[in-house]
Amino acid sequence: MNTASLLILFLLSFSSAQQNQDSEIFAASRLLQEEEHAHEVHCSRERSRAAWKIIEEYLMPFVEKERYEISSKCRLHPDNDLFRDQEQHKIHLDINEWQCGYCKKSFRAEQFLDQHFDNRHYNLLNVSRSKCLADLCGALHCDAVMNTKSTKRKCNPAATARNHHLCEGLANSCFPTNQGPSARRLNELFLHQFCHAHTCSGKQKPFSRGGQKQIHVFYLAISILTLMLLPIFYVILYLHQREMREGTQELRRIPKVGQKKKPS
Numbered sequence: 001m002n003t004a005s006l007l008i009l010f011l012l013s014f015s016s017a018q019q020n021q022d023s024e025i026f027a028a029s030r031l032l033q034e035e036e037h038a039h040e041v042h043c044s045r046e047r048s049r050a051a052w053k054i055i056e057e058y059l060m061p062f063v064e065k066e067r068y069e070i071s072s073k074c075r076l077h078p079d080n081d082l083f084r085d086q087e088q089h090k091i092h093l094d095i096n097e098w099q100c101g102y103c104k105k106s107f108r109a110e111q112f113l114d115q116h117f118d119n120r121h122y123n124l125l126n127v128s129r130s131k132c133l134a135d136l137c138g139a140l141h142c143d144a145v146m147n148t149k150s151t152k153r154k155c156n157p158a159a160t161a162r163n164h165h166l167c168e169g170l171a172n173s174c175f176p177t178n179q180g181p182s183a184r185r186l187n188e189l190f191l192h193q194f195c196h197a198h199t200c201s202g203k204q205k206p207f208s209r210g211g212q213k214q215i216h217v218f219y220l221a222i223s224i225l226t227l228m229l230l231p232i233f234y235v236i237l238y239l240h241q242r243e244m245r246e247g248t249q250e251l252r253r254i255p256k257v258g259q260k261k262k263p264s
């Protein structure tokens, strides 16, 4: 081996070492970035989901009934939930099968899909403080729905006042009373549904005007009643028809008897 080839060999090994080092540095920086991103989102996915469920169940049916369009300035608007896009990319195939709508990877439970979103698709989150729906949980009574804390907890007057203030702010920014009768009606509904329960007296319950669930229960009751009454109706119909048939047979029999009587 001459000196030239030795030099080339040395250069090659040096460059590959450099490359390895570069890729290591790259991996490390990516890991750091991922960690930074993981720490950047100071918004609970679980509580955001609870808040969304409350909005969907106890507010949206009324908003739809009024055909009112919530402005994007309102923090309850779907665009202001930073997890909305990811939540809409959850595909629930079976009880134990959840699929990622972005990359089609499957998971056995929703929580693993949540982790996958946090690790792999964090770049899709539009991280902004004003877009954290979980921040509205105080006003929207998430704890009442999530059953995380005992409801028989001692009432904290300062926290209750703060939640009441946040709640009224939401009512006024989402349904400004100067924007027509539907906005006024929804403002009043919002106060009844969410804000009035923020007292330490415990007299008012949240969601007093009911929600979608109650409508479902109503329809369920009607369906069960119909299903129960349907066989009874058919039995009555059958008995009635049988009676009618017997009646006509008897009617047919009568002239026969008359015919028999004639020759005798």
Ligand SMILES: [Zn+2]
Residues within 6 Å of the ligand: 100, 101, 102, 103, 104, 105, 116, 120, 121
């Ligand atoms: Zn994915």
